[in-house]
Amino acid sequence: MSSTHSITASSPGAAFSREICFTHMDLQPLNILKADVWGEHVLKFIDFEYAGYNPRALDVANTWCEHCEMTDMKPDYDAQYPSPDQQRFFVKCYLSNLDPAGCEANKYDDAFVADFIRDVDRHSLMSHYAWLLWSVKQAVEADIEWDYYRYIGIRAKGYFWMKGKLGEAS
Known part of the structure; x- marks a missing residue:
């Protein structure tokens, strides 16, 4: 890998991204609700079935x-996976919510954010693979009628799409 795309576990962004913390692990649109609480718009997360301790x-x-x-099982990875600008915006919002007082804002510089994003992209391989394996198990055991076999293909396609994307960066 070129030095502009290399990342080590010792880089601050990667070390932070790999910290184990409580995670939801299923933040998809159906599990995010908008609510009004005392006149203020807030987001509520539901369905913590897959929550646990994982790398952030x-x-x-x-x-x-x-x-x-x-x-809806209609992914268009090229068009829908967050763009670099969307990723930076997301990560900066994520970091600012971890430190709402801004006391440690200087530690989250552009290099930190870039390392975090590259590590998140690498972890997307694990996300696709884990849901692919989940689908295989569900296809055999679940009583719910749902097209698990189609989902296996979608997640496999996502895995190889991201693998190709990561290969382009090397």
Whole structure:
């Protein structure tokens, strides 16, 4: 990999992205509700069935993968995966919410954000693979009528799409 795209676990952005924290792991549109609480618009997360302790990059990666019309099983990864500008905006909002007082804002410079984003993209491979394996298990065991086999193909396509994207960066 070229030095402009290399990342090490010791880089601050990557080390931060790999920290284990409580994650939702299924932030897709059906699990995010808009609500009015005392006249203020807020977002509420529901369905914590897959929540647990994971690298924070895996949760963000899963959210970005879900951004690709997974709910309707019509992903267009090229058009729907968050663009670099959308990724930077998301990460900066994410970081500002971790430190709402802005006390540590200087530690999140452009290099930190870039390392975090590259690591999230790598973790998207794990997101696709995990949901692919989940679908295989569900296809055999689930009592719910849903096209798990189609979802296996969609997640496999997403995995190889991201693998190709990451290969372009090397």
